[in-house]
Ligand SMILES: Nc1ncnc2c1ncn2[C@@H]1O[C@H](COP(=O)(O)OP(=O)(O)O)[C@@H](O)[C@H]1O
C-alpha cells in the first residue's frame with residue numbers, strides 16, 4: 001500500500017551532539033539549501049519548538065536555573081503527536097518558534113505545508129512510544145560527553161545568552177543526569193547510530209542517499225517500510241543496540257559539506 005504523508009526521521013542524541021548539524025548536512029547533500037525555504041520538500045523540525053509554555057512560577061524557576069529543561073515532562077508531546085498527525089493527513093501545521101534567551105515561545109509560528117521528508121531532531125524524540133510509532137526512521141547521534149559539554153558551553157554563551165558558570169551548573173544539576181536517565185536509554189530504539197555526529201561523512205552520505213530515493217519516488221508509489229537490515233547498504237550491520245555503521249570515516253574536513 002502506498003504511504004501517505006511525509007517520511008519522518010527522528011534524530012535523537014545528547015545536547016550538542018551535532019543533531020542539528022547532521023540534519024543541516026543532510027539538507028545540504030540533498031541540495032535543499034539552494035532552494036527557498038517555502039519551496040523545500042525536506043525540512044528540519046526541532047523538538048525545542050515544542051517546549052511547554054511555562055507558568056509564572058516555572059518561569060521564575062527557569063530564571064534562577066532551577067527548571068529542568070532536560071526532563072521529558074518539559075516537552076508538550078501531545079502537541080508533537082498532533083502536529084505529526086496533521087502532517088500525515090496532508091494538512092498544514094503551525095510550528096512554534098522557541099526562544100532560548102527568554103525560555104518561551106515567540107508570537108510568530110512557521111507554517112509547514114506538505115513536506116516530503118521531515119528531519120525531527122531533539123534530545124528526547126525517541127522517548128515517547130507514541131511518537132516513536134510515527135517515525136519511519138530513527139537515528140541516534142552518538143558523540144562523547146566531553147566533546148558535547150565543550151560545544152554546549154561555547155554555543156550557549158555565543159547563541160543562548162548564557163554565562164559559563166550557569167551552563168556548567170545546569171549541566172551538573174539537570175543535563176547530565178537526564179542524559180543518563182532518559183536520553184541514553186533511547187539509543188536502543190535507533191535504526192542507525194551515528195558515531196561522531198557531523199564528522200561521520202559516511203553515515204551522512206548513506207542516509208542522504210536513502211532520503212534521495214524517497215524524494216525521487218512519486219508519492220503514490222512510496223512505501224515507508226522502517227529501516228531493516230536487508231534494505232540498508234552493506235556497510236551497516238545489525239548490533240544489539242540497533243544498526244551501527246561499521247566503516248570508519250575520512251578525517252579530511254575538506255570533504256565536509258557543513259553549511260556555515
Ligand atoms: N563535527 C563538529 N565539529 C565541530 N563543531 C561542531 C560539530 N558538530 C557540531 N558542532 C558545533 O557544536 C554546537 C552544537 O551542535 P548542534 O548541531 O547544534 O548540536 P545539537 O543540535 O545536537 O544540540 C554548534 O555550535 C555546532 O556548530
Ligand SMILES: Nc1ccn([C@@H]2O[C@H](COP(=O)(O)O)[C@@H](O)[C@H]2O)c(=O)n1
Pocket residue numbers: 014015016019048051069070099100101102103104122123175
Ligand atoms: N530554555 C531552555 C530550553 C532548553 N535548554 C537546553 O537545551 C538543550 C536541548 O537543546 P540542544 O540543541 O542542545 O539539543 C537541553 O539540554 C536543555 O538543557 C536550555 O538551556 N534552556
